[in-house]
Amino acid sequence: MFTASAAPSEPRPTAWAIRVHDLGQARAFYGELLGCRESPPAECALSFDFFGTHLAVWPDDTDAPGVAPGPLDACLALPQWRNLAQRLMAAGTRFEVPPHCEQEGRAGERWTMFIRDPSGNALEIRAVGGAAPRWH
Structure with missing residues (x-):
């Protein structure tokens, strides 16, 4: 299991609720x-x-209460983010936005990827700062 803490200045939701088509998936x-x-x-x-x-x-x-209106968001430590990105790529996951870095080497460097679960729920998974993983 991955665990990560958001930066102290970022508010984090305490819970998300989503609907899915298939519980097994x-x-x-x-x-x-x-x-x-x-x-x-x-x-x-x-x-x-x-x-x-x-x-x-x-x-x-x-009738699910409080279903998430936008993407679920997770902020991981960069090694965890890199590991997950590699695992998703190896599994043939279709990315809405592939793993990449915004502002590389500058203040505000942010690693991000967007995917959807099998029911179409959007997920943004990101990491802030750190050494750059290479994808090719």
């Missing part, structure tokens, strides 16, 4: 591919530690 994507630890669900169908934030996963056919 969600379990494989979040638990196996992303490496998020599954925890016992409370009122939702599945529950994960999404890089330090609770993620409640609901089937499409339920």
Whole structure:
């Protein structure tokens, strides 16, 4: 499992809630591919530690409270981000925006990638600063 802390100046949500088409696909994507630890669900169908934030996963056919309107966001340490990016590429993941660096070598350097889960939920996974991974 990956864990990461956001920069102290960044507010972090304490929980996300999403709807999915297939709970088995969600379990494989979040638990196996992303490496998020599954925890016992409370009122939702599945529950994960999404890089330090609770993620409640609901089937499409339920009335899920507080479903995420925009992308889920995770900020990882650069070695964790690099490891996850390599694992996603090896798995043939389709990237909305492939792993890359913005402002490389300058203040505000930020590594980012955007993907979607099997149900179309958007995820932004990023890291701030550090040594540059090479992709070719």
